[in-house]
Amino acid sequence: MSRNNRMQAGRTWSAGRKASGFTLIEVMIAVLVLGIGLLGFALLQTMSVRFAQSANQRTQATNLSYEMLDQMRTNRIAAANYSGNYAATATGCLPGAAVGPAAYRLVWQCRLQSALGAGSTATVTYVDGVATVDIIWGDDRWDAAAGNRTFSASTRL
Numbered sequence: 001m002s003r004n005n006r007m008q009a010g011r012t013w014s015a016g017r018k019a020s021g022f023t024l025i026e027v028m029i030a031v032l033v034l035g036i037g038l039l040g041f042a043l044l045q046t047m048s049v050r051f052a053q054s055a056n057q058r059t060q061a062t063n064l065s066y067e068m069l070d071q072m073r074t075n076r077i078a079a080a081n082y083s084g085n086y087a088a089t090a091t092g093c094l095p096g097a098a099v100g101p102a103a104y105r106l107v108w109q110c111r112l113q114s115a116l117g118a119g120s121t122a123t124v125t126y127v128d129g130v131a132t133v134d135i136i137w138g139d140d141r142w143d144a145a146a147g148n149r150t151f152s153a154s155t156r157l
Contacts, residue, residue, distance in 0.1 A: 054139055054149075060115035061151040064108070065133040068124060069155050071104055072131045076157055079126050086122040088113030130156050 072079040081101035086109050093110035112120050112135070120137035132154035139149045 057116055057137060057139060057149070058151065061135045061137065061149075062153070064112060064115060064122075065135055065151060065153040067111075068108060068122075068133050069131055069153060071108075072124075072126065073155070073157055075101065079131060079157055082131075083124050083126045086112060086124065088116065088118050088120045090114075090118075126157075130154055 068082065072082050075082075078101050082105065084105070086105065089106070089109045090113050093107065112122060116135070116137035120135065122136070123132075123134045125132045132152065134150060134152045136148045136150050
């Protein structure tokens with residue numbers, strides 16, 4: 001046997017094609033799978049930001065309502081003077097103003113706008129020793145037609 005015949009006898013030749021890397025179809029499928037995964041991750045991140053912002057607004061509404069209830073509890077003699085409808089405002093906001101009910105109402109309305117936006121409103125009632133604070137704000141990040149969010153807290157003074 002010649003040397004060439006011996007070298008060829010040790011090799012196995014396939015009658016089909018030679019393996020030479022990835023085909024274009026394999027690469028396109030891999031890119032498609034990766035793209036779908038990245039889109040899912042982007043949607044997950046967007047939903048996470050929405051949930052965090054909505055939770056922050058609920059926390060702000062809770063803090064504002066308890067702040068008002070604490071103010072009424074502190075000034076029980078004039079607690080009924082805190083009752084009324086509140087609309088968020090950005091005018092006349094003077095931190096450190098007098099602590100009477102009228103001045104506190106204005107400062108609290110400024111905080112309401114700062115925390116929950118210009119369209120937020122609140123209703124404070126005081127009936128038979130029970131104070132109730134209802135806060136309404138728009139959370140249109142989810143669905144503009146969904147309406148407003150409401151938080152209500154009440155306590156006996």
